[in-house]
Amino acid sequence: MIPAPLAEQTELEQIVAQGGGALETRVLHTVTVGEQELPVRVVCLGNPDRDVPAVGFFGGVHGLERIGAAVVLAYLRSLVLRLRWDAVLSRALESVRLVFVPIVNPGGMWRGTRANPNGVDLMRNAPLESAERVPFMVGGQRFSAGLPWYRGPAAGPMEAESQAVCDIVEQELLARELSLAIDCHSGFGLHDRIWFPYAHTTLPIEHLPEMHALMEIFEEAYAHHNYLFEPQSRQYLTHGDLWDYLYLKAAARPERVFLPMTLEMGSWLWVKKNPRQLFSRHGIFNPLIQHRQQRVLRRHLSWLEFLSHAASGYRRWLPVGAERVRRRQLAIQRWYLATRQ
Numbered sequence: 001m002i003p004a005p006l007a008e009q010t011e012l013e014q015i016v017a018q019g020g021g022a023l024e025t026r027v028l029h030t031v032t033v034g035e036q037e038l039p040v041r042v043v044c045l046g047n048p049d050r051d052v053p054a055v056g057f058f059g060g061v062h063g064l065e066r067i068g069a070a071v072v073l074a075y076l077r078s079l080v081l082r083l084r085w086d087a088v089l090s091r092a093l094e095s096v097r098l099v100f101v102p103i104v105n106p107g108g109m110w111r112g113t114r115a116n117p118n119g120v121d122l123m124r125n126a127p128l129e130s131a132e133r134v135p136f137m138v139g140g141q142r143f144s145a146g147l148p149w150y151r152g153p154a155a156g157p158m159e160a161e162s163q164a165v166c167d168i169v170e171q172e173l174l175a176r177e178l179s180l181a182i183d184c185h186s187g188f189g190l191h192d193r194i195w196f197p198y199a200h201t202t203l204p205i206e207h208l209p210e211m212h213a214l215m216e217i218f219e220e221a222y223a224h225h226n227y228l229f230e231p232q233s234r235q236y237l238t239h240g241d242l243w244d245y246l247y248l249k250a251a252a253r254p255e256r257v258f259l260p261m262t263l264e265m266g267s268w269l270w271v272k273k274n275p276r277q278l279f280s281r282h283g284i285f286n287p288l289i290q291h292r293q294q295r296v297l298r299r300h301l302s303w304l305e306f307l308s309h310a311a312s313g314y315r316r317w318l319p320v321g322a323e324r325v326r327r328r329q330l331a332i333q334r335w336y337l338a339t340r341q
């Protein structure tokens, strides 16, 4: 194996080699930065049948947030190693499809930038305009690729990395009756948050009852968890959010349920515990001390594992009929009327 320029890429290639025939993998796109050829790789395992539900795991959308890629890689590695002996896992994978794109923006990761090598913020890049009050700059801007949160040229095609995510979501996730997606980020606030759409409007999504039910079964099963669940719009609105865009695309077929979520790891806590991190560009987004990194990886594995189990058993918790109506009311109360969770 040729050594890859990124440590995360080397790790992914090792996992692929270890997984052998249990994995399906291909390169969705190759990013060229100078001499470097950096693949955007997808790895799938589990049942490919469109009749089973699926979960997509995404990381490294923002090149500086390496811990997001690390969390996705840690879960994938754990699955691959367990598949050698874990008969329960092997059986479980007959009823679910798991799709991994751990390094969506390898060029940004290689260069140490949030944006991709064209200066585009992939999470502001979808053709979706907010009609509400979006914060200046951070909500997405079209002034310059030299400034953060650049959306890319108006009316231009999406960046290849964003398009690769859209293509794989359409092929592997939206084709199913139920799919979940989790995109792992860091850099916002003191708490670990699970965000769900919308990011472009303060209105609730159509599948709010389903999102509410999913979060409730997690809270029941992991009573001492540390996540704060909320629609992203409770924090700030943005233009061009890729998950809003894909959610809206999926909603064109209302008989299918697609629930995309973002894990936002509250990195300010790591900075608070180790203020020297502030002087490192990577330190604001990643735990720099090894034991803390390990703790972060460990903590989020349960959440990713939960999503796989929840997808596989979705017929048992997805609300229908009057239960949908009840849950919508509860969710509106929790997230859209109450000022605090």
Ligand SMILES: [Zn+2]
Pocket (backbone or CB within 6 Å): 061, 062, 065, 185, 186, 187
């Ligand atoms: Zn991010």
